[in-house]
Amino acid sequence: MKPLDPRLLRRARAARTFLAASVLIGIASGALIIVQAMLLAKVIAGVVLQGADVTSAAWALAAVVAGRAVLLWCQEVVAQRSAAAVKSTLRRQTLEHALKLGPVWLSGERSSSLTTLLTKGLDDLDPYFARYLPQLVLAATVPAGVIGWMATGDLIAAGTVVITLPLIPIFMALIGWATQAHSRRRQRALDRLAHHFTDVVTGLPTLKLFGRARAQEAAVRRVTDRHRVASMSSLRVAFLSSLALELLASISVALVAVGVGLRLIEGHLGLETALMVLILAPEAYLPLRQVGLHFHASADGVAASEEAFRVLETPLPERGDRTDVPDLRTTNLQLYDVTVRYPGRDEPALDGFDLEVRPGEVLALTGPSGAGKSTVLAVLLGFIAPERGVVVAGGSAADEFEPSAWRRQFAWVPQRAGLRSGSVADNVRLGQPEASDDAVRLALLAAGSSELELDKAVGEHGQLLSGGQQRRVALARALVTDAPVLLLDEPTAGLDTDTEAAVIAGLRATGRTVLMVAHRPALITAADRSVVVGPRELVLA
Template sequence: MGKDLLGYRGAKTTFLLVAVCTLAQSMAILLQAKWLAETVSALFAGASLQEQGGTIALFLLAFLLRHGVGAIQQGIAQRFAEQTGTSLRKELLGVLFRRGPALIRKEGTGNVVTLVLEGIGKFRKYAELTIPRMMGAGITPALVWLYVFMTDRISGIILLVTMPILIAFLILVGLAARKQTERQLDSYRMLSNHFVDSLRGLMTLKFLGQSRKHSGSIRQVSEDYRKATMRTLRVAFLSSFALDFFTMLSVASVAVNLGLRLINGSIELLPALLVLILAPEYFLPVRMVGADFHATLDGKQAGEAMQSIIRASRAEETGKPEAAETARNAGAVGFGEAAVAHAATTDRAVTVGTPLSAPILKIKDNSTYRESSRPVFRWDDCSMLELSGVGLRHEEHGPASLQDVSFRIPCKGRIGIVGESGAGKSSLIDLLGGFAAPTAGEIKLNGVKLEEGNRKAWRSGVTYMLQHPYLFSSTLEDNVRFYAPDASDADVRAAVEAAGLIDLVRKLPNGLHEMIGAGGRALSGGQAQRVALARALLGGRQVLLLDEPTAHLDIETEYELKETMLSLFRDKWVFLATHRLHWMRDMDVIIVLHRGRVAETGTHEELMQLKGVYYGLITSQMEGVG
């Protein structure tokens, strides 16, 4: 049993209740054996069945008590497992929503999906079976041995000697099984991630003519998982056989000893029969632990994996403020009055060269930021977004994804984020979405610093759009209502029309009530993105974060979707990270990242005249030079 199981809410109470039930069940086992032995020995001595009617009734009562208490015990463990599994899933999903894409990229999509969908069920089975089994193995053999020892000391000594041998064998088998299960789990994680990555890249592989060649990689990963599973099953079957063999051998030793002593007349039938009945009960709890060990080991591993993700997230969330403060004390410089004055006197966006060069990125409509005597933590038309010396490291001693990023945006608008692969576009989107906390510097909105305490409020105003929007196995209407479950039918239809889905709805047999997602009607990539747009519209949030939203679409579909998206960007804060630079002509300001730093900022025309990093990206793609 893992130590983590004791740390869950309600675990100690559950263990106490199960221990009381196990104690009552053990007493019922002893009474059941006693009355059964008395009945059989009396009948063997010539007593009539009617004379033993009372003893038989007591035996049946003890039998029913044993199994009734066992049912109650299992119900207590099952309720604890259900509540704990639900709580663990809620906590894990909370971490996923807080950490967002950064965690998914780190852990792997397939692994996370497997843990959420299958890991919780395996963990419930582990908690439901482990608690009664461990309590039974700790209490029942001790009481049975004490009763047997008081009845016949020689049999008690034999049982006492054979039990450690059985336990030692269980430990050795457990270590071997754990090693094999960990290998199987690693293979399963690799298979899950590989499968998801293969699905995502299938069109690219087909386009490059590598789809058939990639099938060999899929076959190899699947074969590795098959071999790991077979090794685990081999250990499980062999250990079960060996466990039953040693148990039968131990019981046989007691039986042979009792038989020889009965022949010699050194023991009577009643105590011998009582010991013989109790001997299998003495080993039964340990056998059940061994039998369920393999069935619950994957649940234990899944629980540890989920707890590892949750603990890592907590450590990162609680450790970030200190790390950020240390970084600032070590030389991360914020905005000074000189930098603000310098930026304010410039009509265009200023290229960032040093931490003090923190530009105000002026939007095309030349809106200005009005200082408020009481800063309000919300996104509105005249909010001021400030990033001051922001840095981000996903690992403490790993490379920095972002370094010394500083800029100000004085009002809502369309902000493009571009750069070569690995420049830090997705990392910046994660920071702006509140999914990651900066390891250096600070982020402010209207002068209010983004911290762990207000991160939830920050995210409540943000809508994040992925490359591949997830479509739930439900109706189209329910999918659109994701951010606003209480929205009216009229609002849903209005969002669908604005997102350009109305033609699709008219073609569907059930309209908005058509099932989509897994098991439902399949939608194209462009249609799925339109569903995501309808969600964003219906949610009514002021900020849209888009991380390569059209990267998987063909250029015709992208240009068709672009018209709809641009019309929806007008009244919102929009942060668009993309490597398809034809979008940049429609952006109010562009932030160019290079090796984790802000290299240039400005409009498309200004950056083209500058002929710097942005100009190089444009010319390399041959998109609208001039």
Template sequence: MRPLDPRLLRYARSARRYVALTATLGVVTAALVVAQALLLAHALGRAVTDGVSLGALAPLVGWLAAVVGARALVVGVQERYAHRAATRAVAELREGVVDRAAALGPRRLAGGDAPALVTLATRGLDNLEPYFVRYLPQLVLAATVTPATLLVVLGLDWLSGVLVIATLPLVPLFMVLVGRLTQGRAERGLVAMQRLGAQVLDLLAGLPTLRAFGRERGPAARVRELGDAQRRATMGTLRIAFLSGMVLELLTTLSVALVAVAIGLRLVDGGMSLVTGLAVLVLAPEVFLPLRQVGAQFHAAADGVAAAEQAFAVLDEPAPAAGTVAAPDLRATTIQLVGLGVRATGGWAPRGLDATIEPGRVVALVGPSGAGKSTAVDALLGLLAPDEGRVLLGDVDARDLDRETLWSQVAWLPQRPVLEPGTLAAVVGGGSEGARLAAARLTGLSDVVATLPQGWQTQLGRGGSGLSVGQRQRVALTRALLADAPLVVLDEPSAHLDADGERVVLDAVEALRAAGRTVVLVAHRPSLLALADSVIAVQRADAADLGETVAA
């Protein structure tokens, strides 16, 4: 990434004000550095050459103390607003990445991208803080303090200025050499962290199943290997950072030493005044300091820069155009899938799907795993645009719809229900307490509530934490019953339920049909298929059979 990528200012509005503030403080810092050096040189020069008393130097000492205090104040303001800007900018980037991933739809999260995005949006973007707090201010100081102090040195003593100009390019030269050595190291570290995060997330998601089969310790070796890889990448970055810091310190020391030797020789010969020599000697390290700090802080910010690059890659990906047509009333609208086809890994899933979903009827989608049943549901809900064919709601193409007006009429129960944190009553929602109790009796949730210590006021954690998988399914099914939505989509609603739970699902579907609501089922079990008014077979088409090459 460039030292200051314009995309950062575009996607993180907080960074704009911070960069402007940092540039202003950089100019102030340059003026204070020059003033401090000149005041210190005049005070020491008068004390040594003229032998003036401390009382006579009091005005100079007072101004020097004021300048030092002002520099401390500028540093304090910089630190304070740097942390604020970093927190806000990271939050804005995180929100932008999550929003864009949601706008791109479920296909963007397929193929293992979801864990990487989770790691990026959480721990990955947090690494941008050193970039804002340490690297960016030093970069601005290198653009303000270094030229200002160099011009003052040239004005005071042209020979010292020439020595500084001759040695100054060595600092960025060695920075480039060290940068080439570390090229790709930060990216590899981020990839290792994302792999570790993906493995841990998959392990946590499947831990109940692994425990059921006594295999919960099986992935431990793989997680340990990924952890070691991430540790090695981090330690490698730290080693390079210490090495580059040592090289830059040594180079800066030698450069300042050359200037100091030249000043000392001319002071002995009487070719330079003590005040000028002291001023140049104080300013010479200030010329090199910002560049040296840029090189030292580059490695601390490298992980954040790599994360920002990935965030920009997501944010730069164009999202599907949003429709503007309001969705028709689904209570009286026929939905048609016309030649629906979606490209998938190695073929199409589904391909050439034709279906008619009439209002108030129960329609079941069947087919082998991987045939594209859930993908067809995603296309029906406007979550992805089909590669061929159309989804028609009445005579309106789903691509032209304002999806919010469609989703407000849909109750969707995916294979893994999403339950927000809150009390059980708030999660279930619904109208009156009587309607909620009636729906709970139908789904069997009332029996679950009876076993909870606080009943309907029991607090649920994220994802329904505190309930079993089957109990979460009952909660989600109860919420679907209570939702005022004419279209209900149930994706494998009995996948995690036993025979009694399956009976509950059958009763719920019957209740939905009796209420005149349209139900779309993705199902395998014969009992659910027997309940459907129509059964639609979903088929996959492999690229080899079609004589074409299809990429994921």
């Protein structure tokens, strides 16, 4: 693990501000440490020798101690505010980048892992900014100043510190390698726990239906035990490494103290100088010891930030920046020789697929499950970059246009309706936030859901609605938009015959271009054309 990941400085302005403020505070703290040691040595020597007035030195010492307390408070305030700003920045950037990568990329990620990263994972950056980085700055500034000042009083003691001080970073590096591995194992254990728990909670109704809910207790307990073992292993390494660093620093300070004591007895050093050296010696080792101590507290946050950077550094599909998208109400939409291959699969999902969609027609994509019908919709929306081939509208390739401008031409209803907690009207207005109540009712009517009240409650993931109602609300959300092309993935799944007929009539009444994935015979029959997606594309009149 790098002490300071440069990617944090590039992606978060607050991290750069914090680092600059920490350097200034570190330099000031180092100067006050030296002044404090000089004043303390003067006060003690004056009291012991009983030959000097130490009142002014004592007041100056109190002022220095107060100054160090103020600097510590400033460091804490700057660290906490910077940590909050950096976490907010990383969360926003990671979430925005994940959304730009699209549903296809998200489907390959564990939603629980991404949720854990954006919540608990990045919260672990607090100790990294509040404890580790300030100590890292002190470790880079204080020892050099302290050793330099010690050399003005006792060159031998300063040389002893110079020789023994590098042992601490060496031990820290050795311990850090072990800690990094433990932190990554702990992060993976936490991801597995979150993923398994999410799966169990999501499937709990099915598990209870088949009497298997209690059997999952043992599985959750096993995953929890693995997380507990990984956490305790990290703590064990942290405690042992702290002991090793404390022992090494104590032995080093003892070597300095023995040498100073012998030279003091022989008369080669004065009492005040010897006291100053003895007071400064532990201060040379303290910042490095504290870095090692807080390294463990920050390791989980750094592991989470590395996971965030993995998401952020995933390349986006190459798209243009043109916003003059042709109006698909009057323009043909064409796919030429489109080939798509998903990572980890040998066979292409689409192989040399051609398609032409004319304005205002209703076109059905048919074929066996897994033939690539949903992939066609994903290619049109720009969620997938074809390995070969191109999507063309008005003589221009789709990848020349800015993604959000291109996608405004489409309204998409996926296989699983994405509904959120609220009312029916709230979920329909996700497609058009400014839609009036009348517009929402007309969209519901066209979707065959005229019986649904606008204020009817909808639970998370569409709970409180039947499967068919969820599908129709999602369809109404697409119809309330002014998009000229509707991309529908099995829009009548779960509907009875009469409702399906009402939905088909509503779609035709819109006059829009409709491209739908269809398996049900009534939906295929109602289409103007059907295209079979598979090894051989067959267009039926």
